[in-house]
Amino acid sequence: MRIFQVITVSEFGGAQSVVANLVQGLNDDDEVFILYGGNGEAWKPLTRKVNLIKICEHRKEVSWKDMFLVFKLLRLRLKYKPDVVHLHSSKMGAIGRIVFNPKTIVYSVHGFDSIRKAFRKFLIVERLLKNRAAKIVGVSQYDVDCLREEGISHNVELVYNGVADHKADDTASLEDSSLKRKIEDIRGKYSKVIMCVSRISAQKKFDLFLDIAKEKSEYAFIWIGNKEIINDLPSNVFCLGETHSAYIYFRYADVFILPSNYEGLPISLLEALSFGIPVVASDVGGIGEVLDGKNGFAVENNVLSFTSKIDYVLDDSRNQVMRLNARDSYLKNFTIDKMVKGYTSIFKAIYNKGKRS
Template identity: 30%
Template sequence: MKIVQIVTKLDTVGGAQSHVLALTKQLCLDGHEVIIMTSQGQLIEEAMAGKSVKIIQLRHLRRDISLMDDYRAFLELRLYLQQIGPELVALHSSKAGVLGRLAAFSLKIPTVFTAHGWAFTEGVQPLKKLLYKQIEKLLAPRTTKIIAVSNYDHELAVQKRVVSKNKITTIHNGIQSNDKQPYFRNNVPKIVMVSRFEKPKRQDLLIEVLSTMKELEWSLELIGDGVELANVKELVNNKGLSHRVRFLGVRNDIETQLQDADIFVLLSNFEGLPLSILEAMRAGLPVIASDVGGIEELVVEGKTGYLVDQNVLNIRKCLVRMIEDRPLRIELGQAGRNFFEDHFLFQKMYDNTVSLYKEALKEKKVKRNVQLLDHNRA
């Protein structure tokens, strides 16, 4: 297959970006031709590693809404798609998903849109939620197939009457396995959070919780970068936690960092199916995470970790329990590792995705043949 993958940004590490790169790498290894389109910026290191993959950086594609830039980005996408002539366009993230589908639809190219968490999910600002719900309703009939990365997102789209049941399929995220095991050798339990520093990710909430636990021994490592980094650093200083919190920035050794940790925490306002939790489960770490989106499909309450709301006292209770009980951490972490191995391996996700790509192509050919028959009868 000749496939164009379109993602809004490829200059930061996130779930959609990691998904696109892993999927593209395997598609190329299996003999498919893949071109990635994304916005301009310094590409993350992994994106440059696959020399067989052509990456086109679009001048006008932006994450923020701008009618003039968005129209120019649509024209730019359409022009490139005309020149490339792909059999299929696969789209990821909200802005790329909107403009890319419109451009591909105008050229009658089959599309598969992967929703890495809907922009109209619970926790999103009301006006943004309403806007994207209406946009997705308009785009769904113009999309060949839609992938939800969690059952939660699948049901949400159907219940809100955004997408018909026969158009959307759940394909859980998956990552490669490894044979590494956590060290669990820290005398002082090490908590880790891997996430972009943006408001929905709530590093600030974790700092607030930990500021009430100064009597306990713990350390925290925050991995990632983003617009809220300076604000979180200031909060850490104001809470008197600078000696216990380390900011590691963007890392290319996430596996090693997780292997050397004891507890993984993610307190987002909303999520799809976070790859960071899968990485933590693969590393054998117990997880404390917000009960939002598809997270309950990853974290088995009381078996592999704890699901929490955003109440400081409730989060504190779970953290204290894990910090004080090393055997519990090991037990929950091992159960999480087993659950990951049973349900969330990359190969399963990849096979299901390629199968859906082929279904989208087949569906387009069937429609074309029907149109030709109708034309001949006329």
């Protein structure tokens, strides 16, 4: 099969991780292209042969410049004649469904609430283009249900995100020495480390993270993923900036938390589980489908809900069991193999139907 993976931006993030992990797991006989915007850092770890084509600069917003993008994609369609076109992000999902043959299109919705709650004006676009895809994929049952509530249902399927298993890797050799020293110094001063790996944006509730930290001042709260230096933090809060392969540092965490206004199925949460780290996260998007009280908790967005479950998870009588459950839930449900099987079955069905027609 000749497969296009098409995504708006290529800096490290959830959707980009899905693309990279999926590409790695596809059959070696498949000819894979990644059409992307931005600088392409997310593709640097790839080890298989992939055709990388930069189609635009990093630009999430819609503008008149997207007319050039439309023509560029159309030219690539005519030149390479892909068997399957896999679209990621709402912007590329819209442009791609206009440009490419709908019978070849798979459109992954990486968190439908980003449209329903944050950018509701784009709902009309989703409804207008709902039939211009062979398959629309929700990354959680929550997303599938939300799509159906908006009248998008007949071609919708669920495929959970999956992440690579790095627990047995020699992650210490990959660590940034400066960042490692900072975290080890923090661990030396506090009995427990509560960690969050995420960018800081309107979607993420960084203010709630700070309020939780103030309430649990006996623990260190580490945030990895902030672009800017943040001043005037509580003494037990440490924002350590961006880093490649942030999952490396989960081995220093006792609990992973993720306060958020909306989500699809967060990659960082699944990575924490893969390292056997229990999770306390906002009960939004597909998070409640992952956390079952044995591997962690999906909670309301308030300080008490988070702090009470953090205390529960850290209790010595149950912590080790929860760690084992976290790891086990990852192995059963959220491996790359499971995600690849889900998408491969969709791709093959589209390819075989195209060959018969």
